[in-house]
Amino acid sequence: MNAKTSAKSVGTNSKTTMGNPYHNKTAQWIAYTLFFLALAAIPFNVDDDFLLNQLATYGVYGMLALSISLCWGFGGILNLGQGIAFGLGAYGMAMTMQMQTQTAENPVPPIMLNNGLDYLPFLWWPFQNTVSGLIFAVGIPTLFCAVFGRIMFKARVSGAFFAIMTLAMLSAFYTIILDQQAYTGGVNGITPPSPLQLGSFQIDPYSPAAYWTVFFALLIATVIAKLITQSSFGLVTQAIRDDAERVRFLGYSVSSYETTIYTISGLIAAVAGCLWVMVVQYVSPAQLDVGLSISMVIWAAIGGRMSLLWAIIGAFLIQGGQSYLGDAFLSTWLLILGGFFIIVVRFLPNGLASLVEAGLGMLARKPKETSFREPSGVKPVPSE
Amino acid sequence: MAGLLEISHLCKSFDTIKVIDDFSLEVTEGTLCCLVGPNGAGKTTTMDLITGRIKPTSGKITFAGEDITGADEHAIARAGIGRKFQVPAVLRDLTVRENLSVAYSRQTNPFWNLCRFKVPGLEQKIDEISTLADLTHRLGEKAGILSHGETQWLEISMVLMQEPRLMLMDEPIAGMTEGEIEKTARIFKDLRKSTTLIVVEHDMGFVREIADVVTVMHMGTLLAQGSLQEIEADPRVRSVYLGEQEAA
Amino acid sequence: MDFGSVLNALILGVSIASIWLIAALGLTIIYGAAGVINMAHGALIMLGAYSSYMLQHYIGVPYLLCIPASFVIVAIIGLVLERGLIQYLYDRPLDTLLATYGVSLVLVQGVRLIFGSDPKYLAVPEIFSSNISLGFANISTFRVVVIAVTALLVLALWILFYKTRFGIQVRAVMQNKEMAASFGINSSRIYMMTFALGAGLAGVAGSLFGVLNIVLPTMGDSYVVQAFLMVVAGGGTLAGTVIASGFTGELQSVFAFITNDTFARFVIFLLIVVFLRFRPQGLFAKGGVRR
Ligand SMILES: Nc1ncnc2c1ncn2[C@@H]1O[C@H](COP(=O)(O)OP(=O)(O)OP(=O)(O)O)[C@@H](O)[C@H]1O
């Protein structure tokens, strides 16, 4: 697929050099291809297992930023509760991995035994089998998004109201998971003792296999998301972002579109949650913390919420910077991040991507200085 | 012959104020009905009620034999009613071409649209409509930068892209030049051959030009209905509406 | 489940309600008047607590004087914040939400850099640290102080908004900015004042919460979401917030009595979501936007 896109683009691109390449669909696909080629080159150049593992977690953050960009950047739905889908996905995966290590003689995980529960609760049943566990891990959060989204959007809850509702819902999940120690491990969460086992294959978090799994998930999610934005659905979604009220009178059921984009975004986040546990072998209520969910929005905002690729890059840059500086400088880093975030919101609504857009625009204009004054093609005819 | 749109005994109150009061109207297929009346008569509110933007307090609206009273906006639009708003409402962040594409809403199912990248017949339709509306050279521009007149045209074009059976046009020529008004009149008369229109307009010259039937509203009620000559001869209309206009 | 402990739960409910209410008061003013969703509110509460701590620790100001002093200090911070940032974002509600979250990050981390992450404590006069016994119920004196301060503030705000010229101007701006402007009301000034007032109220809440809990840079975080839900459920009006806080305080206390505190909070969150689903405009607000 890569070869095909780039080959095609060489032909079309040379013919249509006018205009900003940032807005050229072919150029966009090339940029995406290059980005993923760069990511694919990493395992061949990194032999530090720990670093590779860390890079895999960035991939997960990238997926989360992607999901936010899709929902907020393209759909205009600010979701401050993406941690719900992420967290539920993560818990589902942790439960599946935990159950993989339980045996017939020892069917009940220690978190239950430690909390005075000597049988496997109903909630855990689907996760006894790996396949059904994975299906439930992704399916439950997705279903939640579909139902919650449907209820909210049908009632025309939108904008800041929806953001607040997602926050409330997130807080609700956070507290219930914290509260139900015997089922969820409470504040300590779940730490599956061994890596994810798929058939006879074990995905060691510190192996390239884990990195590649995340890589392909991110690749597939990005391609699907990009295709969505270029489909008729994507256009209608952007129209809704612009003026939902008007779009209704064109015959589109706005709530269905909003629910769909919100659910797809939740699905991506749920998969990210599963991958996260695969990579770190751990889950706790911190994954449903309000701060994390807002961080996802910050990644997308700083990178550029309107651009899927830049949202991902935003996550890489911010999380990368944070772990590069380490815990000693965490406060300083967050302080700078907060300040930068304010600047982005105030002056750069499209984040770093808008700087790139402006830069490319200038580059594209320069060589065309003469023809710029007289736009090629159709000459505008005065209507009077 | 039954009307395409039948409104019977429609009432709408906001808080305690009756804005539409026992209003009935029948619009025959293939006619152009002009809805006139002084400011605040309830014309826009009537359109809101027809298109489902607000729900009536009581009364019934049927369209093509189907009861659409209180239905959702999108369902009514799909049934075949297109609307241009009084305050031009276009998608300002989208280009003119994208505005028209969105308005070409034959397929409204989100799941179908997820898998559609090329819409058959769309390009041709955009060509046709944008030529008619003189917007071809603006197709690539953001709708937000259009002039007021162009915005009006874009919204009319969006209604045309919808290919509705009934078009509601709320003050379509506000802000247009003489030449543009003439052109609009021509196009509307042309449209009448294939669709049905309800046009709200204050400009009596324009009404005279296009109307088959004129309906006069006053304080939320139907004051008079008939051809323009009949309306102009009606003493009640003269007192509440035409008189007011002459005085102004 | 005897009568006495139920009564005790109800009285505790009043106390919880007063905490939620005082946390939400500043937000209500800001949201109600300007439609701003101020995510920095928790940080402002925290600043109130730290202001009191500094005044008490370095200058030796008595606690009761720290409360109004915190009001003034945080109000000034709010004023700067409004002039420097918020005033440019009034027509972009989602962006205000995000920008104020950025502000909260900056404030919290700034305080952490200056004061460190170890807890600070506010000392209160001896009489406040005792318990009041009402025969059937027991409540700490300081919680009574919180209830009293809250009640006083609500009364003062009510007078301010419904009995003074300033209040009339605020309500005029709330209803229609353009119309108010044509009557010579400077809406930008009104927004600035209400923001400062709201921030000052957060400062008062902070100086009280600093006694109820320990003083930490992150102490305000847990209040924001809950306080917001009070405001939204109350429709952005003072009376609405009072009622919403009263209800949820009592409900939480009763649920906590039946189950436990965490589960009670879960139920409250769910109930608020359900409530807002059916009344997205809250308790008292009217719907309907003209086009
Ligand atoms: N949401 C509402 N709440 C209260 N009153 C309303 C509402 N919408 C409309 N009205 C009132 O209903 C009456 C009719 O308004 P409408 O906009 O339908 O008049 P109109 O005939 O379209 O006038 P114009 O020619 O000025 O457009 C007006 O008095 C208006 O104030």
Ligand SMILES: [Mg+2]
């Ligand atoms: Mg009108």
